[in-house]
Amino acid sequence: MTVDVGGLVKRARYAAGLTQEALAARAGVARATVAAIETASRSPSWAMLSRVLAAAGKQLRVELEQLDDDLLRDLAARAGDTSAADDLSMTVSMMDGLDDLGYRFEGLAAAALLGAPIALPDPLELALPEGPDAVAWLVGLLRTGAAEVTPLGRSSPLGGVRSQEGVARLVELGQDGRFFMEYWLKNFLVRFAPRDEAGRSVAVVGESGPLRVQPLPEIEASDPYTVRVLRLLREQPQDARGG
Incomplete structure (x- = not known):
């Protein structure tokens, strides 16, 4: 494994707005030491690297990760499995008028529908476009x-x-304007989003019709497994993905 140590130090220094002299003074080393590390003419010890990065307000963290090969096997095992999309598309087909709106499923729901080997979350994140059309649909x-x-x-x-007025009160009472909706034994976490954002989606085909899903580059996750799975999905050719 090759790590660009010099690049790490330089990026940390730039982010802190420091010159080599200033960083060296904070770290208690000579400016020539910082310069040598950044140009890769010197390979610092772990203690020295940690000391210099700390002077720039950064820390280096090393974590063990699952092999990409194992994750790729998980992805391959999930490939072609449309059960989640089939089930959810049936629910969406019963929500008369939803498909006429620029809605989209987001977050982990979108990740699962796009092929991530994870279960559909409960609740499912759903974005509706801001404006009277979506409000009227919800009221109906x-x-x-x-x-x-x-x-x-x-x-x-x-x-x-x-x-x-009731929908306005619902949004006002919820944290960040979000609210839970239960419909036919499924739970949704709903928010009203700007129209261009809610309408920015890709299609995933389910048995009862296509679903609108947040694009892969926009999906965020917090757990390390899903973060790495999303990275691998983004690296795949588009025609190799589900949907």
Whole structure:
């Protein structure tokens, strides 16, 4: 394994807005030492590297990761499995009018639908476009009695959401304007997003029709496994991915 130690130090120094002289003074070493590390004419010890990076406000962390080969096997095992998309597309097909909006599934739901070997999360992140059309759609869905909504951070559903004013109150009460929606035994975490953002999606084909999904480059994850799986998915040729 080759690590560009000089590049690490230089990026840390630039990020801190320091000259070589200033970084050396903070680290208690000669400027020539910093210069030698950055130009790779000197290979520093771990202690020296940590000391210089700390002077720039950074730390070096080394972690063990699963072999990419193992992750690629996980991805290969998931390839061609459309069960998640088939199940979710059936639910979406029952939400009359949703497909006419620029909605998209986001986060881990999008990752799973695009081939990441993870289970569909509960709740499913769903972005609806800001504006009267999506509000009217939500009001219509709630009036059927098939859905319940709960502001994020509250423990019980909010009743009486049968108008634009009710939806405005729902958004106001939720953390970051988000709310939970239960529909036909599925739970959604819903937010209203700018129209161009909610409409920016790729299609994943399910048995009952296509699903609109957040593009891979925009998906974020916090757990190391999913982060690395997403990286591998992004490195695959587009025609090799699901959807």
